Amino acid sequence: MSLKLYFAPGACSFVPHCMLELSGAAFEPVSVKLHKGEQRSADYLAMNPRGQVPVLVDGGEVITQIVAILLHLDAMLPQAGILPASGLARTRALSTLAWMNNTVHPTFTHVFMPQKFTDDEGTQKVIRAFAANSYRGLLGEIEALAAQAAPWLTGEKPGALDAYALTLLRWGGYAGIDPTTFPATWDLAQRFAALPAVARAVEREKLQLNVYQPATTA
Numbered sequence: 075m076s077l078k079l080y081f082a083p084g085a086c087s088f089v090p091h092c093m094l095e096l097s098g099a100a101f102e103p104v105s106v107k108l109h110k111g112e113q114r115s116a117d118y119l120a121m122n123p124r125g126q127v128p129v130l131v132d133g134g135e136v137i138t139q140i141v142a143i144l145l146h147l148d149a150m151l152p153q154a155g156i157l158p159a160s161g162l163a164r165t166r167a168l169s170t171l172a173w174m175n176n177t178v179h180p181t182f183t184h185v186f187m188p189q190k191f192t193d194d195e196g197t198q199k200v201i202r203a204f205a206a207n208s209y210r211g212l213l214g215e216i217e218a219l220a221a222q223a224a225p226w227l228t229g230e231k232p233g234a235l236d237a238y239a240l241t242l243l244r245w246g247g248y249a250g251i252d253p254t255t256f257p258a259t260w261d262l263a264q265r266f267a268a269l270p271a272v273a274r275a276v277e278r279e280k281l282q283l284n285v286y287q288p289a290t291t292a
């Protein structure tokens with residue numbers, strides 16, 4: 075088994091990055107600097123024409139999309155506890171994972187990269203403000219889930235949903251949202267980041283958990 079993970083510090087690739095660390099599997103982490111446009115280099119596009127992270131390379135197979143990567147890792151490394159193994163617990167976890175990936179995550183993309191949705195700078199500002207407000211509501215939904223965590227979002231074992239919740243809450247800081255205003259999610263994120271395996275991913279990505287900066291008034 076040869077596994078290579080292309081990740082970008084602070085990006086959604088943190089989710090599979092943590093899962094690989096939690097699993098204990100050997101893998102080669104490859105950092106892609108999105109702010110330098112490395113995802114658009116000819117070599118990277120030859121591997122992933124969509125120019126995004128994460129990419130998992132398993133032997134000769136290039137796998138993109140967080141949900142597919144997580145399901146692939148979960149099948150290969152069942153002891154890691156990426157998702158509940160079976161039954162309704164698995165169905166519910168997949169439902170939340172899909173929602174995080176197809177709703178919460180793209181809402182943040184409208185805050186962080188409004189230029190992907192319009193060339194017009196004025197409209198970009200409107201999109202950013204509208205999406206930041208929607209994003210706050212979505213973090214509220216995650217907060218309700220975190221308030222029920224026992225002790226993790228999918229039960230006794232830390233898994234993919236905890237890593238995604240941390241990532242999404244952390245991104246909120248860039249949308250002007252103080253993570254401590256979601257106390258259950260903030261507590262979950264801090265506990266998750268403190269796990270030794272996760273701490274290795276945090277260290278490799280040089281992540282600061284709370285990136286919120288209050289608006290300064292002149």
Ligand SMILES: N[C@@H](CCC(=O)N[C@@H](CS)C(=O)NCC(=O)O)C(=O)O
Nearest residue numbers: 085086108125126127128139140141
């Ligand atoms: N649906 C994709 C989303 C991946 C995604 O949005 N990746 C972002 C980082 S969080 C990215 O690579 N952005 C760089 C770009 O679009 O230029 C997945 O689930 O993997």
